Amino acid sequence: MGDRFINEGVKWILLVVWFLANILAWVVSYITYANSDEFYYMRHLMGASLPVARASATCLNLNSMMILLPVCRNIISFFRGSCETNNYYRRNLRRQLDKNITFHKVVAYLIVIFTIMHVVSHCFNFQHLYDAASGESGELASVLSLRTTANGAKLNPIRVISKNSLGLGLVEKALVLLPGWTGAVLSLVLILMFSSATEFIRRSYFETFWFTHHLFVLYFAMILAHGALGVVSSQSNVAQHDPKVCYELYAAWPSEQCPNPEFVNGSASSWKWLLFPMVCYVFERIFRLYRAWQTIIITKVVQHPSNVIELQMKKQGFKMLPGQYIFLLCPSISRIQWHPFTLTSAPEEDYLSIHVRIVGDWTMKLKESVGGDQEGEQPVARLPKVAIDGPFGTASIDIFEYEVGICVGAGIGVTPFASILKSISERILTPDSDLKLKKVYFFWICRDTNAFEWFTELLTSLETRLAESGRSEFLEYHIYLTRGWSHRQAKNIYLQEEQEVDAITGLRQKTNYGRPKWDDTFKKIAQDNPGKNAGVFFCGPKSLSSVLHKCCNRHASMKADGCRFFYNKENF
Template identity: 50%
Template sequence: MARHLNDVPRWIVIAVWIAANIGMFVYAYLEYKQSVSFYYLRLIIGDALPWARASAACLNLNCMLILIPVCRNLISFLRGSLKRCCKKSVRRQLDKHITFHRYIAYMICLHTAIHIGAHVFNVERMFVAHEGISADGDDDDDDNLKGLLSALSNLDDGNPYETYINPVRDSTEDPSLFVVKTVAGTSGIVATLALIIMVSSSTEVIRRSYFELFWFTHHLFVLFFIGICVHGLQGIVRGQTNTDVHDPEVCQDKYDDWGSIAECPTPQFAASSPATWKWVIGPLILYFVERGVRFIRSKQSVYITKVVKHPSNVFELQMKKKGFKMGPGQYIFLHCPKISYLEWHPFTLTSAPDDEYFSVHIRRVGNWTNDLAKACHIDEAEFKEAWKLPSVSVDGPFGTATEDIFSYEVDIFVAAGIGVTPFASVLKHICYTLTGRYKKQTADPDFKLKKVYFFWICPDTNAFEWLHDLLRYYDKQMAETGFTDFLRYFVYLTRGWDKNMAKTIVLHDEDIYDPVTGLYQKTHYGRPNWDQIMPNIAKDHPGTKIGVFFCGPKVLSSTLHKACNQHSSKEGAIFYYNKENF
């Protein structure tokens, strides 16, 4: 059982969500499949009706849920509030909010496809019903009844629209033109196109390479929600309202006498009231309150106090903001009006809560980051006064999985490439906390951490020399305060060495400091073997709950996640896997 602790809570959440979708689908399907009110409508368009309505019900459910995981302030509030009442396994599900957001989006795509496919059949059969000829070409009483039902609006001159059931009034009209002329058709097309663009631009390749494209297209959610809210206003789907005096199962064979006999008056129909807005109004209000909070925070003054250029296209911004409070490993959204009035980009904070400033390290990999570097005069040798630096806005900070680092006695930090940034903040905070303990000779009761293993996997150590400085500072401080065994860090260089470097490594193998990084602990070459590392750590800490925190690419995340499950046991140690998501 211990091997599945990382996955069982997530499976439970997903199982409940899928069960809710199945329950909603079955309930709506049976309602439209068996309801007497829709007997005549089913006769015209067949089983495609319950399929269309069941998928629409599931769309309502998922459109209600889709916005909640992206309410960052709400997620941060819940993460902090649940610390008092819920176990870590429950709180950790909040760290997967973006993953759940994607799952819900995929479910919306599935039900959208079902809904559209069913309505394609519905429109075709509505046109065919006017001809009084069935789809298979046979002419019978059912076909005559379909033709009569489709012409009902012309039978009662006093109030012709009360008997209207088939929205197709002109059977000679082009079906495509009919769809475009209806509110349901136009709004459905708009919502579907917005959904396609949002989903297709949300792939990992586009998000990483063209973040601006992802950011702008994702705001089409406004059109999507407008489309689904007005989709049912015209009332295309109509149910019978006088089933108490006109039983369709009895009167369908007496259609020639409708209105002339007491037991079968002319059937009356009314549109189903639109319901989507009732499902989404709550989350929409919550989301716009969230955006209002972000807007207010974005108007608060932020001052860039220092700009530092690091090797390999990395630069650091140190900033100050009145009332800004952060935790280790949290992240912010950064906005520069000089570059764009709409774009906000997420960056992990690399400063510690104890610093007098907050900072981010930014790698120049896209248009926006390059424009920001130019605006901050990164490539200019001359020092620039603060007033010459661009004005920026900050939204956040927002919590992440690293908020739980101190609730474990042993932690394993795993970073790949630029994913090392959240751990820079965490390591600085640990260093400040430990040296503060030493100086004050006091212990923080909330600080349970006793041992940290830090694994840093990178293709080129020169790209992150700023972290080397932090680790050197850590080595020095820990040596002075007697906490030299508290942190063990392992730098893995996956590529970027040549024959000359290899010779240097061999010649200086016996030196105290690593010849490549200058750190006290030596560099490893290649990739870590987790099937060896995890059992060794578990052996050193039997019966311990170990927190594993990762920030990096998806492939390595899957490998590490599996290793945590595989090497967890009640007899040894239990590895709790946590991944940074923002």
């Protein structure tokens, strides 16, 4: 059995800490409003749902404070780069930064949960306030409804002038108030943002997702305004007027024992929670705009087989690390659609490049705009203007921090490893290189034979260079073809089985047919690398990611002579 703590420990610790922070914030706020004498009369007016509403509001502030930070990509990249990986704990902490979007989603779920609790509680609160203003909650509630705060506002903001039907009157009175209509807008915005963030909407109707998600500006404006009225007032003279004693003597107010209770409006506190993340996000957007305005030149467009195009570009002052990614914008196609692409060039090259597989409307339009559907090379002057945001760090850049690297790409998910393999080939052949990486296992799983074509040139070049330098054992690669071969191809493969090179790829190592047996693979790697740290890097579908993640947990060992597998998945 493996040691799950290697991959799961830090993640679960951070999640538990965050959930405990929410629970603690909720409980402390609930106890304050449920037991404090300052809110005794407000509890009498609003009922037992008041502490629930206020505790939920505290957690909404807490999670709204965090929702923006995980999507500040430049800030994440900065902390990722400043977090050294020379020991187990820092390496694991750095790996958690790659799960920023996952944490963003967790926070979003919590916001939805606490919003439901807050809204339902306030429905009861408004009902109780309405009943008190209507005289249906008892004489004390009616007396309290007429009390004013220090600035002259009514303790009960709801006024009942005519006897309308109870339900309609309640809705009317609630929505007229600032907390009522801002809360309604908040709820509507949250529903739109949350429902349009599903994977189906994001992939099929990106503009819908983009526009609705940018309603977060309205969300934060409303949440700042929501508590500005200070409806939940507190009693300021508890020492002179003990509510636990005086509430039964309300008919004799004021008296020597019970002077009139004095109240002050609650103060808006959301801005204290939200100021820092909003400032961070504003600077993040300004920095993105600054980089997007910088000149980018497409220097070359290469048409590869299997409907893949390569864009080679230049940008002054651009610096990158192997495995990083950028966001690409082509204004002639859309001024709002930024698409992530892994850089396939190496830092040692004098240009930056991406490989784009044509699998959708946007990529098809990109191919047409760069002349990928025409014969011959297009003049640079005719190529469209583009903007890039990045580069940003991902999990794969950490491969150089491990003694053993295991790279797994599925289909087009092989692109992050193009840059890495190029950089490895340069570093390993440099005489004074201090490369920590001693062994690389590369696995590529493809559905059909056409998917091999553009990447095999790189593998062939790397294979040749390693053989010439006497380092052939450094790279061990395995290519798996899961389907897509015809009867004729199968016969040709069989006839060429004894050849030195593979019948499909032309590489020295032969293509495997079917799917890898991952348990056997990890078991063998662990046996061959005792006492070493092995970084597993994957880019591809979730189903395979789950299999690899479980294998890492199952075969990892914290023993001195055991191989420790650290799982890393590409996230954009």
